[in-house]
Amino acid sequence: MDGPTEVNVNFCRVDNGIVQNGTDNLEQQLQSFINMDFTERLSDQKIAMSVEDKRFMTMMEESVTKVHGHYETVLPLRDRAVKMPNNKVQADMFGLRLQRKLKTNEKLASEYTEFMENLEKKGYAEKVPDQDVDRNDGNVWYIPHHAVYHPKKPDKIRVVFNCPIQYKGVSLNEQLLSGPDLTNRLYGVLMRWRQENVAIMADIEAMFYQVRVRKDDCDLLRYLWWPEGNFDGGMKEYRMLVHLFGAVSSPSCANFALKRTASDNQHRFQDKVIESVINDFYVDDFLKSVATDEEGIQIYRDLKEIMASGGFKLGKWVSNSKRLLESIPEDDRAKELKGLDLENDELPKERALGVQWCVEKDQLEFNITKVNEKATRRNILSVMSAVLFTCKETDTDQRSTKPKTIPVCLTTTKNPTENPQTEISH
Structure with missing residues (x-):
């Protein structure tokens, strides 16, 4: 008899029969139950993509192209025929609130203005051309913005665009596919970084901003700002040309471009370089360990070149090897290492994926x-x-x-x- 049976005995009923793979199923159920609360899974099993994630990847593959050395994709809209309400009045209201705040905080106003002007100077944004200002076909959306400061970096401002905000029941983020999680597991990146003697760390400069948005979609990324920081003048219309902080789709779009950089250069670089691009990044942080200084020097050269081919600038290099650091120009080193006497000075501590790295001793510390x-x-x-x-x-x-x-x-x-x-x- 293959199935369970029910038997009446004194005081109770007992179910008995053959349990197929009972132990294995229990272990799997227990692991699934525990992993519900932890993103860092013990298992290396790949989660199958959802239908929406597959749609996202198809959009990326079909739209990706190279423009001025950077990858460009569409905004992954759920419905390409969507018509957005005109929310300029909402953007005006938030702009007036921001204006009052900036007028009463000189430091914030100065840093905010510098950040916004740099968006245009670096080609991440542009003033909306006169012929496009009055566009009113449902493909225009204005995004309010605000400043945030990282608790660990109180002197560094970042302006975040409020893509989740709703107007008449509609928000930009609700119209975007978030895409699959293409980020490497933090635990795996950290463990591989501790394997060999020479530890290396670097950072992609403004990762999201290095991936461009197709021109037809840029009017969905409009914002208002005061030219030259003149808060007594009128606000003008600008639009982002790149994937921005605050959009639910940006992490997956940026990671797609990063991995596309690897696949497009398989014929130019050794397998270990391609594997480094695929496996040794956690979002914009690069962490790798190698056995010798010579390997580290070669990795620095290869990674700089391959990342530049995808429009990414890899900087803020750090290593526990002073010989490797000597081969890296000062402009490419982390801020704390610039001007350092590598022969006599002790290497400073750095933050690595949320922990304190004592570079000189190559030890991790917890504050x-x-x-x-x-x-x-x-x-x-x-x-x-x-x-x-x-x-x-x-x-x-x-x-x-x-x-x-x-x-x-x-x-x-x-x-x-x-x-x-x-x-x-x-």
Whole structure:
């Protein structure tokens, strides 16, 4: 008898029969249950693309071209025939709010103006030509924008475009396909970076802005700004020419262009260079380790060349090898390494994928800051997520399983996720 059967016994009923692959199924179910809370999966299994993700990839493959040395794609709209409402009145309203804020904060106004002017100077944006200003065919959208500062980089401003904002029930992000997650697993990038003796780190300058948007779609990326930062004058219309921060599709578009750079250059570079482009980036951060200084020097040269062929500039180079650093021009080195006496000075600490890298000793450090908030389950998980466990290879099993057990403990604690009145004992 292949199926389960039910048998009446004293006090209860018992189901019995043959269970096919019971242990394997239990392990898979347990792994799936645990992995629901963690993006860094233990398994290397590839998740099949959804129908929408396949549509996104088809759009990219069919539209991608090279313009002035950069890849150019369409905006991946869900419906190419979509008609957007005219939301200029909304952009005007947000512009007036921003104007009041900038007039009362001189430092913010100066940094904001410099950022916006650089968009035009570097070819990332342009003033809307007079003949296109009155375009009104449903293919125009105005995006409000605001400034953000990274907690770790308080002196560096970034202007983010508010693509999720709605007008009459419509937003730009809702019209865009987000695309598949083409980002490499952070854990894998970090582990490969620790394999060999010579560690290397670099950064793609303004990664999203290096991938251009097809001209027909640029009017969906309009914004308002004051020419030359004259806040007493009228706002003029501009439009982005590249994929921007804030658009839900930009990460996948940028990663598509990055991997396209690798595939388009397979005939020009060795396999290990192509594999580095495919596997050793986490978004715009490049981390790789090699066995010798000579390999590191060659990787620097090859990566600079292949990335430039895709329109990407790889800079802010750092390494624990002073010999490798000597071969890198100062302009290509990280800010903290410029002007450094490599023979006598100690290499400074750098941040690498959220952790502190002591470059001189080639060690990872963790700066633990006291959390002044009530210990809710959400806050505990937030602190845990900020720490990456990087141990020796012999500790792999312990390192992999320990973070998984803590959330299970939290589920048995009678403490609401968002109840600041209830504390967890430390």
